[in-house]
Amino acid sequence: MYLDNNATTQVDKRVAEEIMQLFLEDYGNAGSRTHEHGQRAQQIANRARSVIAQTLGSRDDEVVFTSGATEANNIAVLGIAPEGLRTDHRHIVSTSIEHKAVLEPLKRLEDSGFEVDLIQPDQHGRVAAADVLAAVRPDTLLVSVMAANNETGIIQPIEEICAGLVGHEAWLHVDAAQTYGKHSAPLLDRRIDLMSLSAHKVFGPKGVGALIARRRGYRRPPLTPLTVGGGQERGLRPGTLPVPLVAGFARAAELAFEEHAARQAACKKYRADVIAGLAPLNPVLHGEHENCLPHVLNVSLPGLDSEAVMVAWRELIEVSNGSACTSASYEPSHVLAAMGVPKDQVLGALRLSWSHLSPPADWPEAVSRVRALL
Structure with a gap:
């Protein structure tokens, strides 16, 4: 009896069927626009991007596909750091119960001169929105709070944090790996600038996820890519797009919201x-x-x-x-x-x-x- 679904979920059979069909038949590179296989791959990827965006009330161009939530977390936390250096905003607020994929990048920034305040939870595993907001300063660059904890399942007060940050320049990042498709209503708040998603936590394939990078008006979050070598995903995540996995992620998301x-x-x-x-x-x-x-x-x-x-x-x-x-x-x-x-x-x-x-x-x-x- 498998009772470790917070670690990973089985791939839904309907999702697996679509993935295998794409691996075997529609196997083109979405970056190859000069022939039918490539064009078809691009169409499939574009549809997947649109599906993920619609589930979160976001725009298609705000979805950046990644290898999973860990990579998305790293791009969000480490990628925003150069903006902090440029503007002299070197303060970050997060919590002591974050996933290691957030805590370890934060430690790296702290070692390089950033100041990081980690808010403690109460005895029930929930951080207080008031404590998070009280720690925010004029020079705060980033606030990063997970939507729900991966070990306890305790839901964090994202909606209250969003409301309290209205009017403040700090960028808000939410690790939503455990709640996307399961407890998604708070994720619709557009005060969340950056959001990390994982397909394999919602009955999709391993090896794919997304970073939602929402615009503020016409301005995109000022992220610096961690890897270079191509213009894919608006330059934030270069590399050949795994079209079958991306399509599988979108299909898993559709099913999660429908059911x-x-x-x-x-x-x-x-x-x-x-x-x-x-x-x-x-x-x-x-x-x-x-x-x-x-x-x-x-x-x-x-x-x-x-x-x-x-x-x-x-x-x-x-x-x-x-x-x-x-x-x-x-x-x-x-x-x-x-x-x-x-x-x-x-x-x-x-x-x-x-x-x-x-x-x-x-x-x-x-x-x-x-x-x-x-």
Whole structure:
């Protein structure tokens, strides 16, 4: 039973069929405009760009395709830095619970002379919009706050932050990898200048995502490309466009928005089943679940180490004990630590994340295996 959908989701069969057709038949380079295969590829890419833009109330030319949300985060955070140097705006506001794909670029900027303020969350895993806004100064270049946390599923106050930044020059970046197609309403606010998306978190293919770079009037966000070598994606992300993946991303997005209500209802029901199934183990739930995505649960089982539980559940239930980006060299969750979760609970924390496609799990067997460890 796969319950690690915050790490990645399975590709929807309808999406996979479209991708394979493009790999095998419409395999042209979208940059080759002198023949039919290239023109057809460009048409497919243009349609995909339009689909992604429409889901967010954006313009087609505000969608920059990337290899995923990690690259989009890096382009947004590191790409805005030269503008900060040019204008002497070297202050950045973010949070201590961001994904490493934001925190590590921020550390690089801090090492090069930028000042970075990281706002702490409350005990429920949510940062206060008032704290974020209070940290903003006249020389603030960038505010970067994730839409929802990848480890806890806790939704962050993006709408309030957008409202509070009206009239301020600071650029606002939102890592929306975990909410796009699942909790998208706050992402429609055009005060969000830069937004990072990932296809494989929404039942699309790995290896593709997007950076939404919205105009302010006629002005585009002043980003400097991190790589050079071509004019693709308005010069921000050079390289041959992976047309099959881009089209698969768009198809996955279409399905996510068309089926949103049914998917949410299924995930809410599954959540109730998970909580009821784990109840005999007296789990400690991390985060305020009125503000949590319906497909995520972060828990600790008293007296148990997360690694031991995952071994006990092997070939029964697949879960994780943190973000997939750090699982190769496990470190205790910086997110739970920032929330003030006791160390023994941090070491015992498990993240369960399901989807509308998840079949029922055998919770009595899961409980039995855990009890055998005690």
